[in-house]
Amino acid sequence: MSKGVLYTVFNLYAHFFRREDTGFRKAVPQEKRMAIVLYWVAHAPSFSTLAALFGTGKATAVSIVHTGVQALRRYIVPSSIRFPTGNELSPVVCDVEASRHLPQCAGALDGTFMRIEKPVYYEDAYYCYKRFQAIIILGCVDAQGIFTFVNSGRPGSVGVSFSFNRSSLKRHIDLEESLSPAFSKAINGQDIRPFLVADAAFSLSPTALKCYNGPNLTAQQSCFNYSVIRTRRVVEQAFGRLKRRWKICSSNRVKDPIFAGIVGSVCCGLHNICERYSCPFENDIFPDPHVFQQDQDDNDADLLQAGRQIRDVVVDWIYVHFSG
Structure with missing residues (x-):
């Protein structure tokens, strides 16, 4: 700063x-x-x-x-942390499309671990798969790397998908208060609702898309994966800058998990202030990649089919407009 x-x-x-x-x-x-x-x-x-x-x-x-x-x-x-709603959503979607070639995308979801000391109670719940006690900081960022949503404080053992499914953002999306269908856009003859992109740890749905898996991907699918990865890279870099600026997020100075969750939210708010004021940051520092366990998709066949159908429509649009 x-x-x-x-x-x-x-x-x-x-x-x-x-x-x-x-x-x-x-x-x-x-x-x-x-x-x-x-x-x-x-x-x-x-x-x-x-x-x-x-x-x-x-x-x-x-x-x-x-x-x-x-x-x-x-x-x-x-x-400093506000998820875009109403007329605020259109500029965010346009910014992502202009910079990442991904239409109707309102941001990228990801999570990171914040180390804590071994808590007095329920210490096993905070033991994450990276083999240390931690809480989860779940975040959604826009194309500029500014956090638009933060959920901080879940035990490290539950995973980012669990944190998202029980967050206020997911609840507002399900109630159509966020990423409203009213802002849908016709793409290849089908109305596409605004959505977020995420990695393999999250479940596929009409409002949370992720990359195709498998060795034999078509050219359209590879093009879509490239756009998703470019968009997801923004949130990974945002978490990297967050931990480099505010070292409390990567140390284990905090023992109380509840207080640690508050600290994580505060650091994300301070990160947004630094980003909006274009505070200088070392260009040679890059975040470590965050690797999460592969979670299984939900068993809701209708939801998965809807997510795949929407993803296929977006894939064709991206391939036609940006493959050249």
Whole structure:
């Protein structure tokens, strides 16, 4: 985060950190309180180190971090992470189509693990297949790598597909409040509803498409897979920048899983601020690929058939318009 962006964030949100002086002590200035929180999520130091750097007591540093993260969750996350609805959806879809050659795509879904210390209760539930305790940060990004939806805090053992199927975004999609059929577009004679792209860990559906599998793919199917992979690459890079900017997401400093979920959401909100203000980032740093277990598709034959039919229509459109 550049100095100019830091001052902008101070001007917008520092007043939420204000505390009143008492007869026993003067309150830590609001700008300093916010700087302590931002330094903690950016560098993940121990609380002893953090207290020494900012000249406060360790207990004071702990209190500032916990109350500050809660304040950022309350005020920054709702204003910086918003899934496009209504007229906001069309620019997002057009941006993806222009940059990734994928019509009617409203973003890319993926997830990453945030390390935590071994929790006191239900530690086995947080043990992920990468062999460490973690929570899941599920995210959806647009073509610019900005998070439009975040679900943070599920145990690492449940998987990203489970997190998505029980998220508020999935519920709004099922209720047709998000990715509404009202914004469908006629492609090759069939109305195609806006959809998201995901990897093999997610279940195929009319609103969540993924690549074709198998060795003998047609030219149209390979072209479709290429467009999906290009679009999915954006969310993988977004998670890479998230973990490089906010090292608390890749350390195991947090022990409470509930607090870790709040921290993950806050870091995604701060990531969006950095992206919107074009904060500089090292070009030679790339995210590690995230490999998830291959989950089986749901047994709903009608849903799977609808997803395959929609995917075939989009495949033909992509091949005709962009194969040359």
